[in-house]
Amino acid sequence: MRNLLPATEENIRRAAAIVKGGGVVAFPTETVYGLGADALNPKAVARIFEIKGRPRFDPLIVHVADLEDVGRLVKDVPEGARTLMERFWPGPLTLVLPKREIVPPITTAGLPTVAIRMPAHPVALKLIRYAGTPVAAPSANPFGYVSPTTARQVAETLGDRVDMILDAGKTPIGVESTIIMFSGGEVYLLRPGGLPVEEIERVLGRKVKPYRGKGVPAPGTLKKHYSPRTRVVILRDWGDYYRLRARYGRVLLVLPRPVHGIEGDVRSLSGTGDPKEVAANLFSTLYEADRLGYDVIAVMPVPEEGLGRAIMNRLRKAAAE
Ligand code: AMP
Numbered sequence: 001m002r003n004l005l006p007a008t009e010e011n012i013r014r015a016a017a018i019v020k021g022g023g024v025v026a027f028p029t030e031t032v033y034g035l036g037a038d039a040l041n042p043k044a045v046a047r048i049f050e051i052k053g054r055p056r057f058d059p060l061i062v063h064v065a066d067l068e069d070v071g072r073l074v075k076d077v078p079e080g081a082r083t084l085m086e087r088f089w090p091g092p093l094t095l096v097l098p099k100r101e102i103v104p105p106i107t108t109a110g111l112p113t114v115a116i117r118m119p120a121h122p123v124a125l126k127l128i129r130y131a132g133t134p135v136a137a138p139s140a141n142p143f144g145y146v147s148p149t150t151a152r153q154v155a156e157t158l159g160d161r162v163d164m165i166l167d168a169g170k171t172p173i174g175v176e177s178t179i180i181m182f183s184g185g186e187v188y189l190l191r192p193g194g195l196p197v198e199e200i201e202r203v204l205g206r207k208v209k210p211y212r213g214k215g216v217p218a219p220g221t222l223k224k225h226y227s228p229r230t231r232v233v234i235l236r237d238w239g240d241y242y243r244l245r246a247r248y249g250r251v252l253l254v255l256p257r258p259v260h261g262i263e264g265d266v267r268s269l270s271g272t273g274d275p276k277e278v279a280a281n282l283f284s285t286l287y288e289a290d291r292l293g294y295d296v297i298a299v300m301p302v303p304e305e306g307l308g309r310a311i312m313n314r315l316r317k318a319a320a321e
């Protein structure tokens, strides 16, 4: 793969030049690998949608490297949003705010708002700074498929369709950003992610509401997403596992932590059940299981709190029919 290159200073500069020139590059963030283009160039953004096979109604997240860039893109930053930026950026938090004219409709799928975040990854930050423009970037995978946490996964699924893939190893967080929307004086959660919503509530001193409104097209709101081709089943108990084993030939059991004395093929997502480790290994385990040709991937759930919310959200979408 000619386009898969280590994220050296020189290659980051080359990637930035590609972005500036209207091209599309895959790059690491702290969450997952992104597929980036100049967010202000409609033709470049159109290529992201083409490469991913992503429907045009699904808006992109715009990545910035400096707080000053936000003012160019959005009209008004509510006080709460400002507080979150100061506290959690760079980091896995995306904020949806009213957009300015400069952001083209294709980037936001025609919405009057734009989703913005500052990634906490040195390669991503350099790429954005060197390109000198905000970078629109969804995950670097075919639409609906498991998100990539390694450059190899990007190369295997998108290959030569991308102008360059910057490799900086495995992404540390492993699930996408938490998406928050400020609207009409309320704060809504659009998608649980790498930043636990409890931390956001603590800093804001108020509850974040689940978003139930219409008109926000999102993988966050699509029922099936983030899924391998292999069927995923979330287990309710051990009985479920043994029933699956009786019914199917090849079952891969995926556990949050090691359990002794279990028969069959087993993967543990962490050594101790630490949700950070579970999240970091989740997508790569689903991806590898898919390649190994199992009939079913059977997953034991984790408690729905903190990072566990994002983990269970991704698992449910992967398991949706
Ligand atoms: P990703 O798939 O990680 O690139 O995240 C993109 C998601 O961010 C979209 O599918 C939406 O859920 C959300 N999003 C992006 N822009 C907006 C917006 N303007 N309003 C609401 N949600 C948005």
Ligand code: MG
Binding pocket: 138, 139, 147, 219
């Ligand atoms: Mg995605």
